[in-house]
Amino acid sequence: MEAIIILFSTGIVSLFIAMTRKPILVLLTALIGVTVTAIVMSINWYTPMQWVKYDGIETDYFTIIYGATATLFSFLFILIGYSKFSKEVYHTGDYIAILIFSLCGALCLFSFTDLFMFFIGLEILSIPMYVMAGSNKKNLLSSEAAMKYFFTGSFATGVLLFGIACVYGALGTFQLKEMSEAIAAMKNSSALLQVGMILILAGFLFKVGAVPFHFWGPDVYSGSPNVVTGFMATVVKLAAFCGFLRLFQLGFNGLDGFFVEILIAVSVLTMFVGNLSALRQTKLKRLIAYSSITHVGYALICLLVKNEHTPAYLWTYFFAYGFSIVALITVSMIVNDENDDIDRYKAFARTNPFAGFVMILALLSLAGVPPLVGFFGKYLVFSSAIEQYPVLIIIALINSGIAIYYYLKVILTAISKDDNAEKSTVSPLHAIVLSISMFGLILGGFVTFWVN
């Protein structure tokens, strides 16, 4: 709770600091605030702080790990986006504050104990994203992305809310603990509960962009400003996955029977649709969007397995995935191309050796090539489900095989020769972010060893 309050105050303060019209001050405030939040969270690891008490929120180890990860990625995205934000002096504060508010929502989702807090967290997470998707006001695609995301998103929210209402009708409580007790005490499964759970599941699948609720994904990803795309792919997905994992595991005692079949079907479809659509993409951000759909398919495997280690596996997966996205988004900011064509990255690794190197690492990590961190995430997720669903794992591995083709195409474009290629300038902030993500990609495997 302390972390959320500090973070929220940081957002407000940076809004006021923005009145000085000095972007660097806003950046510093935001970074200090985010760092303090991270420190407060890590103190919680050793001695739980109880300054502010609220029943809707409960901090455990996974809350802290997930929270620290989301904070780290937000920190990196604020750094990446600063070069863009600072150009619009009047709005620098708005952008940074909105990202921080969204992070507040993510923190709520990592620690809620009742459906009320869950819904609030999800909305605080989403609404800033609707705004940020359209923040590139002069670009038609950006406005389109914002409209699309907002309309479909609010529809999904409605479905989710209806689901919550049904579940409340069946169980008569909002508390996760009481819900699971009520379900355990029930002799026959109630239809109202089933309907509610399906509607909640649909809302969830929409939020993470799984097939068949994925249509908003590519358009929103490619239309939004780069930083927002990255933020949506990492922090928002991490938070949504964690929130629903909490809900299903703590509230509904894990999914079984009918829901498992639904999830398996969705997972398989998501992998194939994402992969096969990505094969022929010519724009980097659309490629990232489709590949992130595929990655959602892999991560859904986590939800199928009832196991006390599942949150750790899911965390590993998104931790690994996040660094790749951070690196790729930074690279796309460096190249800074309106059209975002993959051809524009021709000879990028030759003109900018360091950035190109990190970009190649990021793509290989997404493909799951060891010893990069992406491999360890994939390995854990797959090995957790091998006993129950071996065929699903074979399908997932086949999909990893398909995916290597489009990652390889981008890599080959980046390392190819082109005498006319001009050198892009790498600002110091971007260089810092690139080196952080390089260390994350290479050494992240050891971090995941330690956490697991």
Next chain:
Amino acid sequence: MELLVIPLVLAIISGFATKQLLKYLALFGTLLTFLLIAYRSWEYFGSSELVTLYSLNASSAFKCSFHLAYDGITLLMLLLNGIIFPLLVLAYYHTKWINNNRFVSMMFLMQFALIGVFLSMDVLLFYVFWEITLIPIFLIAYWFGSGERKKALIKFFIFTFVGSLAMLFSIIYLGSFTNSFNYSDVVSLGLTKEVAVWVMFGFLIAFAVKAPIFPLHSWQPDTYVSSPSPGTILLSALMLKMALYGMVRWMIPLAPEAIEVFRYPVIILSIIGIIYAAIIAIRLDDIKRVFAYASISHVGLIAGGIMIFTKDSLYASFLQMLNHGLIALALFMSAGILEERLQTRSLAQMGGVAKLAPRFAMFFAIIAFASVSVPFSMGFVGEFLLLKEIYSFSWISGLLAGTTLILGAIYTLRAYQLSMFSAPKISEFKDLHFNEWLVYIKISILLVVLGLFPHFIFDLVGPSIDKLLDSVFTINLLK
């Protein structure tokens, strides 16, 4: 441990080193690794114990540990690795490749990963190193290769990566039966036959792609041709040995219960590969492609020998691996010399080189004869033993595999005759320079000496192979 650290550190340093320093780094770095390996082999000689270099329990969730150890089999592969790299650097000492930071850096990274593959005593660690080898060789082939190589290399990467995914499936599947991927733990598992079949199948796909064994070989000739000649040497002399080593070290000991199921299919496929590749090699015009198919043919024989899995066949397989590594280095180096000085790989446009470059012709002849396994060369001992084992396994397959001697002689000597002796079509050919001469001399001496005294190798790998066979068969008998 230092065996792994030195190449890795050198890989990083040579990425930034100046041109003059770079050459010395490449030469003395590879020599240093060779000396370290040679010293360890000397110390080890005659023993059969598993010597642990480094061991660290990494994580229980991953079931993996950082366990590096070696025995005789490993040392033989390390020796091959240690011999090939300095010779490679020496042979290409004055060329643009050794003067290029990226090339030398990738070469050291390759050495690091290969040493890791041979030393790792943990399935997951083995997989990690196995995959790392792919990156440097891919980049070497892409940066320095010739011609329209993009398609060939995408094919290469996808083939090997998908093969490795099959291995990953086996590893994950194996993980659901064990709490530790350590070598000693996984070989004593005692799987049921059904499980063992699946486990072995995944490994077999990965190794069959990399070796390559007949139906999965189609990436290999294209990749060999489009790589620069040092890249081809790395691929053929070292990377392919990883697969053969993996078959002996991991595939069969992990799931010995399944060997009966796969023995016949793999031996049949190897024999098809031997004959098929040899016949194609006879018809080809591109000298590098001829040697690429020759490599498929030779490897087929070794793979068949490994699947028979008796004492003699394993002894011979390891001797053949060493032999094939050295010959691949020399053959592809010769092809590289011809290509570089004549600007063509087509046999039809060569001819009469022997008159202009007698020294080169002589050494090329020695290597060609060693490649067709004439007596007194190392190939003779290995191939003879392998054919004997295949013959006693089943006479018909022995007979068919035996054609490799005749067909091998045809395609090798045809390539030799067309390039060296036929009507002169060129007027100028620079003979070997000192470094190349030195490399040829060393390889020729090694091939002949080890052909006359193969027991040096048998003494090194023998005890370890006996121990491996013992452990595999006692597990089988216990059930």
